[in-house]
Amino acid sequence: MSWKPSLLDTTEPGGWCLLHCEQHFLGDANGVLFAREWLKKQDLPLLETEHGIGHFKGDAVYLLQVDRPVELPGCQWQSLRQWMMQGDADTFALLGYAAQIAVWAAHNRFCGSCGNPMQQVAGERAMHCERCAVHHYPRLSPSMIVLVTRGDEILLARSKRFVTGMYSTLAGFVEAGESVEQCVHREVLEEVGVRVHNLQYLGSQGWPFPHSLMLGFHAEFASGDIVMQEDEIEDAQWFSVHDLPPLPASRSIARFLIDVYVARRLGLPEPVLPG
Incomplete structure (x- = not known):
């Protein structure tokens, strides 16, 4: 399988990046992966911080979320279901995992108990509330x-x-x-x-x-x-x-x-x- 989930350090340079918005991913004629450094230079309404999600065909892949669909030249948004129907199995596995991480991160920006902003835990796929001292992991x-x-x-x-x-x-x-x-x-x-x-x-x-x-x-x-x-x-x-x-x-x-x-x-x- 070409897709391998893992926790990547977002301070490392390089790699590829996915852009996600409400179960939709941005794509162009070359697919759904964009040069990470190029994408981060675009004027994007980012929803929260970046996530390192794993390796696709040996290359590091990161995830960015926006709070609304943005237009970039030569690009279009497609739903996860559309990618499921059109893409190959490995690409859908990548996007399916990314979508779940995106939903988890978006739903845990703030603590559900006290409303305090949540912080990503270094070296772990978890969000942490310093006030309540609780961790929230991706939900199944x-x-x-x-x-x-x-x-x-x-x-x-x-x-x-x-x-x-x-x-x-x-x-x-x-x-x-x-x-x-x-x-x-x-x-x-x-x-x-x-x-x-x-x-x-x-x-x-x-x-x-x-x-x-x-x-x-x-x-x-x-x-x-x-x-x-x-x-x-x-x-x-x-x-x-x-x-x-x-x-x-x-x-x-x-x-x-x-x-x-x-x-x-x-x-x-x-x-x-x-x-």
């Missing part, structure tokens, strides 16, 4: 994602937020005091009104929208008829593995869960989880 929100199966059929649903026509698996955040398995049962029942059993864990994927850790399962249908949760689900249906609708992006864990089950039913080689 555990969530489950599950493909419900019934023989040669899989249950897929769509949200109003999805691309027109696309269906995907069910997902939801783990609540306090809840196991991931309990979350699977609860979310499936809440979102589509059916009960499941025989859960099988298949793998996990960091999902930077904005800072989830997706834990992926297959679950067999047990009972019930589809009753959609109106504020969450626009449509939900059983689909044959021989006749599927438009599906999520190939490097997503949602697509991986679907592709694995289809491969097993049709006797095809199983895919490998991207990442």
